Amino acid sequence: xxxxxxxxxxxxxxxxxxxxxxxxxxxxxxxxxxxxxxxxxxxxxxxxxxxxxxxxxxxxxxxxxxxxxxxxxxxxxxxxxxxxxxxxxxxxxxxxxxxxxxxxxxxxxxxxxxxxxxxxxxxxxxxxxxxxxxxxxxxxxxxxxxxxxxxxxxxxxxxxxxxxxxxxxxxxxxxxxxxxxxxxxxxxxxxxxxxxxxxxxxxxxxxxxxxxxxxxxxxxxxxxxxxxxxxxxxxxxxxxxxxxxxxxxxxxxxxxxxxxxxxxxxxxxxxxxxxxxxxxxxxxxxxxxxxxxxxxxxxxxxxxxxxxxxxxxxxxxxxxxxxxxxxxxxxxxxxxxxxxxxxxxxxxxxxxxxxxxxxxxxxxxxxxxxxxxxxxxxxxxxxxxxxxxxxxxxxxxxxxxxxxxxxxxxxxxxxxxxxxxxxxxxxxxxxxxxxxxxxxxxxxxxxxxxxxxxxxxxxxxxxxxxxxxxxxxxxxxxxxxxxxxxxxxxxxxxxxxxxxxxxxxxxxxxxxxxxxxxxxxxxxxxxxxxxxxxxxxxxxxxxxxxxxxxxxxxxxxxxxxxxxxxxxxxxxxxxxxxxxxxxxxxxxxxxxxxxxxxxxxxxxxxxxxxxxxxxxxxxxxxxxxxxxxxxxxxxxxxxxxxxxxxxxxxxxxxxxxxxxxxxxxxxxxxxxxxxxxxxxxxxxxxxxxxxxxxxxxxxxxxxxxxxxxxxxxxxxxxxxxxxxxxxxxxxxxxxxxxxxxxxxxxxxxxxxxxxxxxxxxxxxxxxxxxxxxxxxxxxxxxxxxxxxxxxxxxxxxxxxxxxxxxxxxxxxxxxxxxxxxxxxxxxxxxxxxxxxxxxxxxxxxxxxxxxxxxxxxxxxxxxxxxxxxxxxxxxxxxxxxxxxxxxxxxxxxxxxxxxxxxxxxxxxxxxxxxxxxxxxxxxxxxxxxxxxxxxxxxxxxxxxxxxxxxxxxxxxxxxxxxxxxxx
Numbered sequence: 001x002x003x004x005x006x007x008x009x010x011x012x013x014x015x016x017x018x019x020x021x022x023x024x025x026x027x028x029x030x031x032x033x034x035x036x037x038x039x040x041x042x043x044x045x046x047x048x049x050x051x052x053x054x055x056x057x058x059x060x061x062x063x064x065x066x067x068x069x070x071x072x073x074x075x076x077x078x079x080x081x082x083x084x085x086x087x088x089x090x091x092x093x094x095x096x097x098x099x100x101x102x103x104x105x106x107x108x109x110x111x112x113x114x115x116x117x118x119x120x121x122x123x124x125x126x127x128x129x130x131x132x133x134x135x136x137x138x139x140x141x142x143x144x145x146x147x148x149x150x151x152x153x154x155x156x157x158x159x160x161x162x163x164x165x166x167x168x169x170x171x172x173x174x175x176x177x178x179x180x181x182x183x184x185x186x187x188x189x190x191x192x193x194x195x196x197x198x199x200x201x202x203x204x205x206x207x208x209x210x211x212x213x214x215x216x217x218x219x220x221x222x223x224x225x226x227x228x229x230x231x232x233x234x235x236x237x238x239x240x241x242x243x244x245x246x247x248x249x250x251x252x253x254x255x256x257x258x259x260x261x262x263x264x265x266x267x268x269x270x271x272x273x274x275x276x277x278x279x280x281x282x283x284x285x286x287x288x289x290x291x292x293x294x295x296x297x298x299x300x301x302x303x304x305x306x307x308x309x310x311x312x313x314x315x316x317x318x319x320x321x322x323x324x325x326x327x328x329x330x331x332x333x334x335x336x337x338x339x340x341x342x343x344x345x346x347x348x349x350x351x352x353x354x355x356x357x358x359x360x361x362x363x364x365x366x367x368x369x370x371x372x373x374x375x376x377x378x379x380x381x382x383x384x385x386x387x388x389x390x391x392x393x394x395x396x397x398x399x400x401x402x403x404x405x406x407x408x409x410x411x412x413x414x415x416x417x418x419x420x421x422x423x424x425x426x427x428x429x430x431x432x433x434x435x436x437x438x439x440x441x442x443x444x445x446x447x448x449x450x451x452x453x454x455x456x457x458x459x460x461x462x463x464x465x466x467x468x469x470x471x472x473x474x475x476x477x478x479x480x481x482x483x484x485x486x487x488x489x490x491x492x493x494x495x496x497x498x499x500x501x502x503x504x505x506x507x508x509x510x511x512x513x514x515x516x517x518x519x520x521x522x523x524x525x526x527x528x529x530x531x532x533x534x535x536x537x538x539x540x541x542x543x544x545x546x547x548x549x550x551x552x553x554x555x556x557x558x559x560x561x562x563x564x565x566x567x568x569x570x571x572x573x574x575x576x577x578x579x580x581x582x583x584x585x586x587x588x589x590x591x592x593x594x595x596x597x598x599x600x601x602x603x604x605x606x607x608x609x610x611x612x613x614x615x616x617x618x619x620x621x622x623x624x625x626x627x628x629x630x631x632x633x634x635x636x637x638x639x640x641x642x643x644x645x646x647x648x649x650x651x652x653x654x655x656x657x658x659x660x661x662x663x664x665x666x667x668x669x670x671x672x673x674x675x676x677x678x679x680x681x682x683x684x685x686x687x688x689x690x691x692x693x694x695x696x697x698x699x700x701x702x703x704x705x706x707x708x709x710x711x712x713x714x715x716x717x718x719x720x721x722x723x724x725x726x727x728x729x730x731x732x733x734x735x736x737x738x739x740x741x742x743x744x745x746x747x748x749x750x751x752x753x754x755x756x757x758x759x760x761x762x763x764x765x766x767x768x769x770x771x772x773x774x775x776x777x778x779x780x781x782x783x784x785x786x787x788x789x790x791x792x793x794x795x796x797x798x799x800x801x802x803x804x805x806x807x808x809x810x811x812x813x814x815x816x817x818x819x820x821x822x823x824x825x826x827x828x829x830x831x832x833x834x835x836x837x838x839x840x841x842x843x844x845x846x847x848x849x850x851x852x853x854x855x856x857x858x859x860x861x862x863x864x865x866x867x868x869x870x871x872x873x874x875x876x877x878x879x880x881x882x883x884x885x886x887x888x889x890x891x892x893x894x895x896x897x898x899x900x901x902x903x904x905x906x907x908x909x910x911x912x913x914x915x916x917x918x919x920x921x922x923x924x925x926x927x928x929x930x931x932x933x934x935x936x937x938x939x940x941x942x943x944x945x946x947x948x949x950x951x952x953x954x955x956x957x958x959x960x961x962x963x964x965x966x967x
Contacts, residue, residue, distance in 0.1 A: 015045050015067065016081035019145040020091040021054070023068070024161075024169040027121040027198045029176035031169070033074035033094065036066035038145065043067070047074075054148040055158050061150060071170075072177040075102075090146040096138060097167055101174035104131070108337050110175050112193050114205060119198040122178070124171040126297075126339045129220060129262055135171070139164035218262050219283060219290045221298060223255040223335070224343045225319070225327070227420065227427070253319035253420075255327075257308065258343075259283065259291055272315035294339065301334040302326070324420075328430070348420075348429040357470050358451045453673060455479045456702050481515070482705035491515065495542035500535060500573050505710060505717045509536045512708050514543060517619065517646035518550065522669030524625065524649040526709040529805050529882075529912060531717065533650045534569045537621055540648070542574055544618055545595045550645060552618020553596045557639065559624050560601045561798035564730025564919040566623070570597050582608070589615060602627050602635050609638035617644035624801065625649035628668060629661035631677060636664060640671075653808035654707060659685040659699075666706055673706065724903050726913040728927055729802075731794040733775070733918055733962075740774045740781060741921065741962050749960075753953050764956065768922065771960060773819065775918035776887050780822050789829040795886065795916045796829065802914060803835065806882050807862055813882040816898050818868045818889060826865055826886070837863040842870040853877065872898040878907040885915045890926055920963040 018035040025031045034052050037043060040062075047067035055061050069077070075098055081087035082095025104110075104124045111125045127135070142163040150158045192199040259274050261267035261283060269279045274287055295314060299305040304323050308314035319327075332342050398405045405413075413421055413430060421428045454460040455471035456479060471479050491511050494502045502510065509525060513536065516523040527533050537556075544550040556566055563581060570579045579597040582589065583604050592598070592615065605612060620642055622628060628636040647669045654662055663680045666673055674680045684699045710717050733741065748767040752760055773780045776795060779787030789796070799815070806813050817823050820841050830837050838852050838861045856864045857879045864877065868889055880902035889895050895915075903911040917923045951959065 016087040027119045028173040031173035034066045036064045053153040089143045118202040120192045122176045124175040139167045220260045222258045222341045256316045275313045297338045298340045522647040524707045526654045554619040556621045620644040623650045625651040631664040724911045730919040731798045811881045814880045815884045816868045817886040839865040841867040877901045881909045
């Protein structure tokens with residue numbers, strides 16, 4: 001399908017609010033969709049601006065501004081309108097019509113032909129009676145605005161297009177725009193039916209009429225299979241007949257041709273009766289011709305029907321065993337594609353079902369539970385799953401209907417060699433190849449991970465066929481426990497060493513992580529940003545230290561910009577727990593304690609994977625795990641080499657682009673769960689992304705136990721909604737920033753010590769300003785005219801990380817800075833990354849200021865850059881669920897006022913406040929003072945930076961000195 005550029009998605013969402021009408025054309029693919037406001041409002045968006053004449057109440061016509069798009073370009077807009085609660089009824093209707101058109105095309109219901117002007121075109125067809133019923137039902141629901149363009153604007157009275165005819169034209173327009181492949185020998189040597197440009201083929205009119213007659217035929221065909229050798233016409237077997245294969249004298253088969261009326265699906269007659277003239281009034285004068293045209297198409301799909309084309313009366317054909325076998329298999333699908341269905345004798349048993357029962361070998365009982373071993377968190381005798389050495393038994397069970405088959409029964413079916421077999425006091429109609437395949441399947445063993453995947457989804461694929469699966473023994477108990485990630489009983493309380501009180505959903509998350517890691521299964525905690533993934537993981541670490549089988553150091557791999565935040569959270573919530581950074585030139589793993597946290601970056605892990613793999617880790621954590629979403633990248637490959645007793649992934653965006661990213665994360669936490677990537681793509685991802693709901697449910701059943709996803713908006717997550725969560729996010733300076741910082745401190749402190757009075761106060765303010773600008777970005781401090789922005793600022797890297805997560809969640813964010821120049825740098829940088837922003841500052845006119853607020857509140861711009869001084873008060877920006885303070889004002893009251901632009905009456909979503917702090921700098925120390933509320937902090941609360949000018953030289957030096965934190 002044609003895709004609209006990503007930049008136009010917000011514009012196309014506005015189109016869904018407009019009324020939509022289809023404008024047919026010749027050829028159909030030239031048709032267009034017009035979007036318009038019934039109130040005549042002019043609007044901007046994709047498409048060509050035009051004026052549209054529409055009919056209003058009372059039959060009057062009037063002109064409205066509209067945007068017109070080719071049907072192919074409009075399909076993404078219409079599909080979005082179908083599921084949008086804010087879409088107009090007309091746009092939603094054409095969205096439903098789009099889905100129907102694509103479904104017909106996906107089934108191969110496409111016919112070539114010519115238009116009234118002899119142009120090549122594809123049409124939707126042939127349609128079954130069920131298809132036509134669906135079309136008529138949908139057409140009956142067409143709202144007036146969906147066909148409001150008159151057939152002739154100047155005519156009186158005004159006539160509107162007939163809904164069913166207009167809908168059929170739309171289905172043809174979609175079909176004509178999709179395939180563009182050669183249709184017949186007529187196209188040989190030309191690009192007819194393949195190129196977008198129309199081709200006139202007047203010489204093909206007779207051929208087109210033949211195809212069109214079949215397309216618009218008033219009859220449909222079916223084949224009724226009869227077995228004359230069975231007792232009576234019902235096909236009931238003779239009870240006295242012996243068991244075993246039907247020999248050469250056994251029952252034979254024949255297929256009787258039947259005609260069905262398209263206009264009256266209840267009207268059915270044998271072809272012989274129609275040819276005898278007994279149903280002319282019911283089927284109409286064209287019935288025989290329509291039937292022969294349909295029969296010709298069917299014979300192309302299945303050759304045994306060919307003799308009927310030359311028969312005086314195409315009544316029936318005798319079927320050989322191989323013909324029946326074909327009809328039981330691929331031939332039935334080929335005929336169904338031409339609109340011909342097969343009807344088998346109802347009494348013949350012909351459904352062979354297979355089911356597999358998976359469980360531990362019958363002679364091996366569940367392992368004994370050992371107290372404190374950590375292998376059985378559910379008290380059910382289940383082993384640590386991935387460490388189970390014994391393979392599990394895979395037992396097959398076959399049945400005909402509700403009657404289970406023995407091995408002898410399977411042998412009898414397989415050895416019969418023909419599709420009709422006498423078995424279990426009945427005639428059995430079955431594909432001999434299927435019977436042989438069933439017998440050839442032997443009991444075999446499967447790995448625990450493969451077995452778990454099968455029982456969670458309830459099925460597995462064997463030989464290209466999906467087989468029902470049931471679990472037994474402790475595997476069934478495990479399946480029951482995992483079926484509802486948060487549904488089991490609470491197993492553990494929060495650790496006593498945790499210096500915080502977990503919220504209810506965080507405690508449930510801790511129990512889930514404990515359950516998964518105790519089984520050795522691993523998992524992905526995919527809560528929204530701000531719900532406390534970090535504190536939940538810290539609680540898990542503390543709990544695992546109380547179990548000797550699970551205890552050990554924990555390795556956290558995270559982006560560089562998050563290392564400082566991890567260390568602060570650990571020191572705050574797990575005081576006394578040792579934590580070290582494995583980062584920088586002096587990194588070391590010497591004297592590692594069992595309960596220690598080791599923090600490293602993805603870059604360092606990539607370089608030192610071998611050294612990290614040499615440690616016996618109790619737990620390995622991948623934070624912002626979307627960094628390993630590409631399984632072929634070096635980062636993902638190296639991370640897989642680091643072993644651990646358990647693995648946990650943390651991310652707010654487990655899937656950003658496609659399901660292969662989810663595979664990469666879960667295959668790291670629980671290797672083998674989703675199979676090989678190629679198999680996963682074929683078996684799950686392609687089907688799900690293509691709209692297969694059954695495949696989506698199977699994948700959900702498989703993935704759900706291993707991925708815990710909670711959103712801020714979920715009921716029960718935060719009942720006091722909307723909460724406000726404030727987080728200081730520490731970030732390291734880059735080497736360039738650290739060098740500039742130290743040079744400015746050294747030079748300015750020397751000048752300050754040699755000055756006094758107002759001069760000294762001025763130098764202190766200059767120093768504080770310079771240091772804050774350096775912490776923001778070197779280009780801001782250096783006042784570069786054409787700066788290189790990326791890879792020079794730790795804060796900017798962290799902001800990129802935050803925005804990636806926020807935008808992936810579909811949320812909006814306010815970014816405050818006190819410097820216009822810094823906002824300009826952010827504006828340029830984000831524009832280069834394709835992020836839509838707008839910037840409000842003191843020079844913004846009042847009218848534009850109001851327009852900016854409106855655009856943000858309507859969701860047109862997800863990132864709002866604001867000058868703290870100009871936008872800190874007086875604005876209502878409740879669209880934002882996140883507020884970022886890129887630099888600190890050092891007056892909490894001012895920051896709180898700015899935050900309250902989002903956190904105010906009318907806010908319905910949780911608000912997450914992020915304060916970016918350069919680690920080891922003056923920003924770090926001021927933040928600590930503000931948190932401790934010591935005497936100096938109290939003075940800062942009242943007067944901000946001014947109080948700092950009164951510090952002694954020693955106090956000032958202690959405040960601004962750079963203390964580590966650089967990289």
